[in-house]
Structures are given as C-alpha cells and as structure tokens.
Amino acid sequence: MAPPRPPLAERLRPRSLDEILGQPALLAPDAPFRRALNSGRLRSMLLWGPPGCGKTTLARVLADAVGFRLVAFSAVLSGVKELREVIEQRPALDPRPLLLFVDEIHRWNKAQQDALLPHVENGTLVLVGATTENPAFHLIPALRSRCELVVLQSVPTEAVRALLDRALADPERGLPPDLVVEPEALNAIARSTDGDARRALSILERLADRGDVTLDAFRAAGNSLFHDRDGDAHYDVVSAFIKSLRGSDADAALYWMARMLEGGEDPVFVARRLVIFASEDIGNAEPRALPLAVATMEGCARIGMPEARILLGQACTFLATSPKSNASYTAINAALAEVKQSGALPVPLHLRNAPTGLAKSMGHGAEYRYPHDFPGHVVAQQYLPDALVGTRFYTPTTQGAEKTIGERLAWWKQTLGGG
Numbered sequence: 001m002a003p004p005r006p007p008l009a010e011r012l013r014p015r016s017l018d019e020i021l022g023q024p025a026l027l028a029p030d031a032p033f034r035r036a037l038n039s040g041r042l043r044s045m046l047l048w049g050p051p052g053c054g055k056t057t058l059a060r061v062l063a064d065a066v067g068f069r070l071v072a073f074s075a076v077l078s079g080v081k082e083l084r085e086v087i088e089q090r091p092a093l094d095p096r097p098l099l100l101f102v103d104e105i106h107r108w109n110k111a112q113q114d115a116l117l118p119h120v121e122n123g124t125l126v127l128v129g130a131t132t133e134n135p136a137f138h139l140i141p142a143l144r145s146r147c148e149l150v151v152l153q154s155v156p157t158e159a160v161r162a163l164l165d166r167a168l169a170d171p172e173r174g175l176p177p178d179l180v181v182e183p184e185a186l187n188a189i190a191r192s193t194d195g196d197a198r199r200a201l202s203i204l205e206r207l208a209d210r211g212d213v214t215l216d217a218f219r220a221a222g223n224s225l226f227h228d229r230d231g232d233a234h235y236d237v238v239s240a241f242i243k244s245l246r247g248s249d250a251d252a253a254l255y256w257m258a259r260m261l262e263g264g265e266d267p268v269f270v271a272r273r274l275v276i277f278a279s280e281d282i283g284n285a286e287p288r289a290l291p292l293a294v295a296t297m298e299g300c301a302r303i304g305m306p307e308a309r310i311l312l313g314q315a316c317t318f319l320a321t322s323p324k325s326n327a328s329y330t331a332i333n334a335a336l337a338e339v340k341q342s343g344a345l346p347v348p349l350h351l352r353n354a355p356t357g358l359a360k361s362m363g364h365g366a367e368y369r370y371p372h373d374f375p376g377h378v379v380a381q382q383y384l385p386d387a388l389v390g391t392r393f394y395t396p397t398t399q400g401a402e403k404t405i406g407e408r409l410a411w412w413k414q415t416l417g418g419g
Helices: 031-037 056-067 080-095 110-121 141-145 157-169 183-192 197-208 215-221 233-247 250-262 267-285 290-304 309-322 329-342 356-360 402-415
Strands: 045-048 069-074 100-101 127-132 146-151
Touching: 031 056, 031 157, 045 056, 056 127, 069 080, 069 250, 080 100, 080 110, 080 146, 080 250, 100 183, 100 250, 110 127, 110 141, 146 267, 157 197, 183 197, 183 215, 197 329, 233 250, 233 267, 250 267, 267 290, 267 309, 267 402
Parallel strands: 045 127, 045 146, 069 100, 100 127
Antiparallel strands: none
C-alpha cells in the first residue's frame, strides 16, 4: 500500500525565498533581511507572527539558503534531553553549521529556554524560534537579547488568493487539473481565513475531496472564523471590541463581538468585559449601564449560546450608545495612589466609632453632625484626614446623568461653604 499523500499545504510549501508569498517587507530583493541572507549571514532569530504566515517555511528555506543543516524541534514534543543529543551528535552527523528550529518556542519553560543560551552564545548553533505569542511576555530576556526579532504579518488576501491559484496550476504538487473551480469560491476562501495561508489550502483541499469547488459548496461546508481564545490574536480582537465601545461605535463593537462569538468565545467572557466597561468607561454618566451589564452576564451564564447572543447584542448597543465618563475610574485610582503615598493617616476624632465609654472619653464621635438632622440631609463638616482637607479625587464630567451629579456637588459647595 502506498503511503498517504501529504496534505496540500505541505506539498505546496515553498522551497525557496522567491516562492514565499505575503512577506515583502522581509523578502523583497532590496529588503535588509533579504540582503543579509544573500550575503550568507544568518543570526539567531525569533520569528513572531500569526498562524499560517510562513514561520516554519521560512525557517526551512533559511537553512538551504545559507547551507546550514536543519534540525527541527516542536516545543510541545521535545525538550532539553533532545537538545543535548543534537549537540553531542552534531559533528559526527554532519559537519555543516547547525540551524536549530524550535516551533512554538513559547511553550518551553524558563529552564528549557536557559538550556539554549550557552549554545546560542558560543555559536554552536543558530537558533530560529517560531512563536505566535509576544516574545516580550513568553520568552526570557536573556534569550531575547541574543536573537533578532523578525515580525511576520498575516498573509494579505491577494497573496492567499495567489497561493490558491498556485495549487490549481501545479498538477504535481497541487490539485488535479480537471477539477472544476469557481473563482468566486477561491475569493471567498481567501477572504475567510484571516491571512492564514495554511488554513486556506486546507479548506480548498477539503472542498476538492468532496467534488467541485464552488461558492455554494464552500458556504454549505461552513467556515468558523479564526479566533485564538488564549493568544495575542484573542487580545487584539478584545482590544478592538472595547475601543469600539469606548468610541461609541455600536456597529464596530457588534462586529468584533460577533467575531469572538463566531470563533467560539465563551459568551460569559464577553459579558464580563461589558461589566468592566460599564463601570470603567460609562460610570455615573449612565447609572443603568452597570446593572444591565451585570444582568447580561448572569443571563449568559444561565442560558448559554445561541440565545445569549441576544442579551449580548442588547447590552453591547446600549453601552456603545451611552454617554461616557471615566471619572469614577480615575477617582478610585487617584485615591489608591494617595493611600500608597501618604499611608494610614489618622481618622478625625468626630468620625471615629465610639462603642465604649472609654472611646467617648477620648473624644471619639464628639461633635459629629448627623446629616439627616439638617435641611437637605447634608451638612458641612470635615470627612477627610487633616492632611488631605480640600483634596478632590472625583470630578464629575458633564456627560449624561453625571452632569446632574456635578451640579449637585457645586450647589452643596456653594450652600455649605465646602467641607
């Protein structure tokens, strides 16, 4: 029995720098990175980019381009033991310089990353690490400082489309020449995969295995959008969602929220973000925002998808179109900063509790004015420690209901003379 044929994405993996699509900033003939490779210089590097942008392909091509021997590791499957074996056997196996490729290098712990340092430092090997995660958060500083950071971008839609055409034009490595393919289907695949070239080829191959590649077949097969629930792409979409809410763009906020939900995000996670946003960015400008967000979170936890989308849609549009104020958010931050700076200042005597005769004899609670005994249920007296009299942490804006709060505070100040 013949061995199974490799997947289309593997068969079409570029074999030279010129075949790699979608990274012109790195690989254009006049790009500094390309010029360095053409001169035979190769330094240890970290390839950082989203899935399917060509990190593994680039590592393989780099080894051939400069005449190095490639040893590939998966950080999920290999560790220090395998690294030691490669180093010990290197001269006997192949005298060429060694390029060690570590895929998903962010999965190695600190001790495993530390094991790489001496070999990178003394030139025993050239390290090429690939990661979808921000190296600043997931790799140790000592390793980052010894490696060049190379950032790869998502493959542009037009480049993904060209790659799909390549699969159809190469009968040896690609798909059968007699396959019926609608250009509209290829356009839809290219647009749907969020710059992930490998995923686009996988979708094309799956459709081809079932028959003709048509737009109807693509739609019928279904297509879940890319949404990494743990990685940087996840936080990029969440960031866009929150910033759209803050910018009062309900349509954009709905789009980014739909991206998360369609990608399989937990609706309760989305609702939690709405709760935080309601307090941080709306606050007292619209007091109904926070109760609505909390109710949405509780409702999502009880009913789940797909009905939870209805609750999220209502909350999203209400919060996006509410007046905005971060005054209460900045107020608590300012108060916390003051406490850290000034420490535990004494409580004024008239504000202290007086549960015993001894406490009363020491002046606790003396001269305290009970606000409900005065007109308007407010009275002028000192509430801050002596050292902070006159300090203001909360300054209401003129947005929404907070305008009324500001007017009330101003009236109290005028009527009572401060305090």
